[in-house]
Amino acid sequence: MSERGFWNDNLLEIQKKYWESWNEISGKASVVEGASPRSPWEMALEHWWEAVSPAAPEMARDFMTRMMDQGKQFFRMAALFSGKAESDGQATDWRDLLNRLSDEFRSAGGVDSSANAKHRLHGLMGFWELPFDNWQHMALTLSLLQGDPFRNMRQVGWQADMDSLFPTSGLGYTREELAQQQKLFKLLSDYKRALQEYSQFFTDIGSETVKRLAEKLEQKSHKGELIKSARALYDTCVESCEEVYGERVRTTEYIRINGQLVNTFMGVKHQVGVMVDANLGALNMPTRRELRTLQARMQEDRRECRRLRAELELLKGQAADPPAIQTGTGRKAATTKRKIVSRKKCSVES
Amino acid sequence: MEPIDIRPEKLAEEMADYSRKLGKGLENLLNTTEIDTGVTPRQAIYREDKLTLYRYQGADGVTQNPVPTLIVYALVNRPYMADIQEDRSTIRNLLNEGQDVFLIDWGYPDGSDSSLTLDDYINGYIDRCVDVVRKQCDQEKINILGICQGGAFSLCYTALNQGKVKNLITMVTPVDFQTPDNLLSAWVQSIDIDLLVNTLGNVPGELLNWTFLSLKPFSLTGQKYVNMVDLLEDETRLKNFLRMEKWIFDSPDQAGESFRQFIKEFFQKNGFINGGIRLGERLVDLNNITCPVLNVYAEQDHLVPPDASRALKGLTGTSDYSEVVFPGGHIGIYVSGKAQKTIPPAIGRWLREHV
Incomplete structure (x- = not known):
């Protein structure tokens, strides 16, 4: 049996049955576990995906992962709101919820902060992490380092940690090499600082987004409009995020932060290039600098x-066709x- | 009245529906054959380095404009946007309007192209392509249609080579790069372009993608995929979505020196407005453009704001300047159903009036 045949005939049939069974169970239960970060639906979805994903082509895997991630996010959020409303029926529930969410944003250190993990609520509303994630993803494609090199660094005092690695100038034969390494660590520190500022900026956006969402919900409340589906709630949140983001990224503050992020990242990458070139040169191999010079000359x-x-x-x-009279200007x-x-x-x- | 009324049973129903669509979607994704782009028959008539010059094959029985039209696409992204699928092809519709269409496909620059300057692109590649088209069609002058950054290139080219251009059309072309609503321009002002290009050589497509997606990150990297779930069950719509997705992420790297020059001269110094753009040894003066100019722009363009394009009015030396305004966005002007019915016919009509 070919792989394609297996996909079309067997596995797809299995997954259909799986979903039919799950739909049946969830229909019977008709109870949603409110604010649980991993609802039964989410767990079922993950189990299903674990079963079918290994053999899925990369393109399909990528799309499905994105759709599932977004789906999980908006259902988590909807479950949170609907679960609260159902459990105690308080008229101010969504306002309380948003207030708590806003508090959590304020107390979090930034989207890359380990403090984030402690905050249950804003983990449920993760849209505001998207711009930061996008940067991390892009930076990875241009970097030799896999994953986030700063993830496990402590949030306070990291500067002193890095400085202590190279406290003094080198001497003798190793002086230049050490100076290059010191320069790299200095540039890494600059980048880390820029990254923190960037992530803090998005945390602030997150906090503002919650306020904007609350305003939108208030407006709906006054107009007597109802959000009746998870999707409608999600769309309202995205609208709030996009509005606040659109306003904030036009500011001179963001233009500076964004520029600093790109420039410090390039600074690190440039220094890495210099050091790689030095090693290539030592091995008598062509360096990037030499190649660029040759390209320019060519x-x-x-x-x-x-x-x-x-x-x-x-x-x-x-x-072939000489002019009758050669003028002085022509010559x-x-x-x-x-x-x-x-x-x-x-x-x-x- | 409480604004949120999501009942648990309704939510369970929505989740089940989402899951069902995902399941069906996976099936459709697995059955999706390779995504094809560029649907109109064409012939490569000239190649040089990475570029290919194509001539498109028109429909039989259509009276053809003797003056050919050369499309100059941007270096960013790929030109098949203008011919993306059977029922959404600006090129096909221009052919149906009786235009003889040529297009420059810049290809994918690599490290060996990193030293290419804007002069190499505009007075080199474009000029040689123009000469090939002129020779092939036996015309002294041809029409040029520049798209986005390609429009800026076309303006430069025409200003320096007016003798070879009969009519100039610019589509969603930035002219004033520093309008207050131009977010890309605002961001790029604080970037150290020399450091960036000196570090990277060519500028990777991923970096450009990140920049473009950062304009509306929540919609473009999140909500879009939720919307996609609704399309998963319809094979045709799914394929159209995937085609667009392919185009968005099919970003060639940018030749470093050209990128450096483009950002500095156009974005940072706003050269069309303030003057001072130099290509090789020649100064670009838009006032040298004396041929008829048609400026097509989109009202809801978030990449090239309408004011950025409208700025062209009054900057050239032509006495025959007109505009076509499209009520849509930067991409919609090529791919939306509305655009198919309005933009190519408007261009075709204008070109027929200017033979």
Whole structure:
């Protein structure tokens, strides 16, 4: 049996049955465990995915993971709101919930903070982590380091930890090498600081988003509009996030923070490149710097070739059809052109 | 009145529905064959380095404009956006309007292209493509249609080579790079472009994707996939979604030197407005553009705000300037059903009036 055949005939049939059974059970139960971070639905979804994902093609796996992650998030949030409403029926429940959420955002250290893990509520409303996650994902694609290199560093006092690694300048043969390493650690510290500031910015956005969501819900309340589905609640949250984000990322504060993040990251990457080049050089292997110089020279030679070819064509044309009278201006122009060409040639060779 | 009324049984129903759609979606995803893009028949007529110049095959029985139109696409993303699927193809609709369409596909630059400058692209590649088209169609002048960054390139090219351009069309083209609503421009002002290019060489597509997705991160990296769940059961819509997804993440790296120049001269110095853009040894002056100009822009464009495009009015030396406004976004202007019915016919009509 081919793999494709197995997928189409057997496994898909199994997963259909699995969902049918689960739907039946969940329908009978018709009880949702309110604020539980892992509801029965979520656990069922994860078990199902564990069973079917290993053989799924990468593209399908990637899409399904994204859809499941988002689905989990909005159902968690909806369960939280609906669960509270059901359990005690208090008119101020959603307001209390949002107040608590706002408090949690304020007390959290940033989206990359380990303190986050302690906060149950805002873990349920994780949209605000998306921009930070996007950066981490992108940075990973440009980095040799796998995962978040700062994840296990303590949040306070890390600067002193890093400084203590290289307390003094080196001496003798190892001086240059040590200086390069010190520079790298200094740049890593700068990047870590920029990353913290970036993550703190998004924590602030998270807090503001909660306020905006509360305002939107108040407005709906006044208008007598009802949010009756998890999806509608999710869409309202996304709308709030996008609104607040759109306002904040236009500020000079964010422009500075964003620039600092990119620039410090590039600083680290640049220094790593310098150190890798030094090692390649020591091994008598071509360095990136050498390759770039060669690429630039090659490109300049190509431009020069094209210019000369164009001039040759022009001269061929003139030779085939010489002007009746050679004017003084024409002679001067031709001379000037020759001078330019010869000057450029010199600059390439130098 | 309480605004949230999600009953547990309704929530359970919604979850079950979501799960069912995911299950069905996986089945459809597994059955999805390779995503095809670029649907209109075409022929490669010129190649140089990574670029390919294509000529598209028009429909039989359509009276053709003798003056060909060369589409200059941006270096960012891939040009199949303009020919993404059978029923959503700006190129096909232009052919149906009787236009003889050519397109420059820039390909995927690699390290060996990192030293390419804007002069190499505009006065080099584009100029040679223009000459090939002129020769093939036996025309002294041709029409140029520049898309987004390609529009900025087309403006530069026309300003420096007016003798080869009969009509110029710019689509969602930034001209004033520093309008207050231009978020990309605001962000890029604080980036150390020299450090970035010196570090990376070519600028990776992933970095550009991150920047573009950061414009609306919650919608573009979260909500979009929730919306996708609703499409999963419909194979055709799923395939269309995947096609768009492929286009969004199909981001070629940017040749480092060109990127450096583009960000500095256009974004940071706002060169079209303040002057001073130099390509090689020549200064770009938009006032040298004297041919008819059609400026097409989108009212809800979050990448190139309408004001950024509208700024073209009055900057060129032409006495024949017109605008077409599309009530949609930067991508919608190529792929939406509404755009198919309005944009290519408007361009076709304008070109017929300017033969």
